[in-house]
Amino acid sequence: MSLKRRSFLKGAAGGGAALATAAVVPAPAQARPNKVMPPQAVGLLYDSTLCVGCKACVAGCKEANGLPVDISTADPLWDTPLDIGPKTFNVIKVYAEGTADTKDQEKNGFAFIKKSCMHCVDPSCVSVCPVTAMTKHPQTGIVEYNPDACIGCRYCVASCPFGVPQSEFDTPTPKIKKCEMCKHRQAEGKIPMCAEVCPTGATIFGPIPALTEEINRRRAMKAGEPNLFERRTVGSGDTHERPAAKYLDHVYGEKEVAGTQFRHMAAVPFVKLGYPELRDQSFASESETIQHTLYQGLMAPAVVLGGLVWAAKRASHVDDEHPEE
């Protein structure tokens, strides 16, 4: 019953070793870098310091996307979404600390924040979707959802670093629900509803280069000095004047997980506003690097399978020579 050493080693070489090597050792040389911004990318800029918390964007979004009310109080008195969800693609939240007296101040102050899909440059939800139901538009970069393709595995829900895509659970035919930057309105030449209805220009829409330019203009502003701010889009000409806030240098979405097409400016650190501190490398690139290293062109599995077939054939000769039953 003792196995010959030689035959054991042969077996190990043919099967186990090849298997172990190919199955798990990542080769950094094939690392997939972060994806880059699409050529015609459009996006949104939300300026927390301009927001007055009127929630016109929340109501507008619901109207534009046909979403129902989202009640969180015991008595159903108002539409009161606490966060984004299957019934709410966009929400205005508030940060308040201490006496919460002064706007855009970290201590004893308060600040508004908008939450909706970030439209990542290298989105996890698109990377993880097994059936290409989540896609990133190759031109505009809008992260879109196709329910006709979706199998409802909810990997997008689990993987999004911002908790954006959300599933319905109260129906036998659930869909994933999230902001698609009003792609149906954009198709008609209109802009996303949240930017359309914002009375202070806290949310504006535009091509990414224009938004970047606007961000840099605001960054250079002197706090307290009067400046002009446009409503709806960059270059709309519909302006109002007000003193500039003391902007943080950090613009959320410029670098986080390879960047996002929804950018945030604020005077209070983003981690206080509920936005996670994230690295520059996208999570999708890390995961896909492992997958592509192991399975690109199915080369490694094919080689391993060859070894396995050889080993299994060698072990099965016994059966061939002893037909019975």
Place this chain on the structure above:
Amino acid sequence: MAKFHNEHEPLGGSLLSRTTVVCAILALIAGVLLAKRMVLGLGSVTNLNNGYPWGIWIVYDVVIGTAFACGGYAMAILTYILNKGEYHPMVRPALLASAFGYTLGGISIVFDLGRWWNAWHILVPSYWNSGSVMFEVALCVMAYILVLWIEFSPAMLAKFGLKNSKKKLEKILFVFVALGVLLPSMHQSSLGTLLVVMGYQIHPLWQTPILPLLFLASAITMGFSVVVFEALLGSAGFNRSVRHELPQLAKLARIIQGMMAVYLVVRFGDIIIRGAVGELFTSGVKSLMFWIEIALFATPVALFAKPGNRSSKKFLWIGACCLLLAGALYRLDAFLVAYMTGAGWSYFPSVQELLVTIGIIATEILLYIVFVRKFPVFYTHKLTPAELAAAHEK
């Protein structure tokens, strides 16, 4: 010389027992709840929410369940790839348990899919997303379920007296045996890779780029452990002697011991390299769960270090059970305990959700009992291990 396949015989005996009746009732309850889920949606039966979109149906029925079903995979590596014929008697029972574990895991995925009627998209190239870990897992699991039943089919063909088909199949069976090793290697490691993309949402004690390695190594070891577990349980449940199999079980224990010793070194080495050592003691429940997991992994490593313990039925049982619990807890921790989904979300499976999982386990046990009583699964031990090894060696 050795004749293998007529060395398996059905155990016979009555299908009606307290165990089978209880299992059938539990299976029925699960069936009713699954019908309710189909009519009213996932929320009517489960506590799933958008903070915890994956619950126990995914984490137990699929992630842990398929690892428990790695017996056939682990034994195939040993018997056919490393060509150790002495383990041949243990392959078929292991394959059967694997076939049931995977098939029911596969079926339960369908009930967890929100839009299950689109599940066929996984098979259509125009929908494929090759970068998706889920895509690879789904395709591999589907293919492996098929492969498992093909691997097991000689037993069915023998039962129905289809000698010619059996002979033909056995000529090409080695191809399926090879696939039966490749496919689980791919998806058992990928079940770990599933979590990599979640990044900071998985606690640093579990989040690591070597998740696929850790998942694969623990799945193979769980496969060996489940073979030990089933051999001992089967001997108790069906009044079968395991005397003939004890030497092989002892060797499996040695393999489990070695693999898990390396696993623990790699696990801690990785935590040190990533600078997560501080989290070992400072993360409350998460740290505690980590240490329970490690204690369970370390038990068989310590226990099976002594040769005497490896041939004791009692210690084999304890060691195998600890390792199975360790592997299960590792998966539960990585997918649910370590998942930091943001403030305000919580998840604990509902009673109905748990009843479905229990019903699926009951179905597995029930089908296993029916099959080993009706089909030639268990080995009769008319051949000695030496003869078996000699037959493979020639």
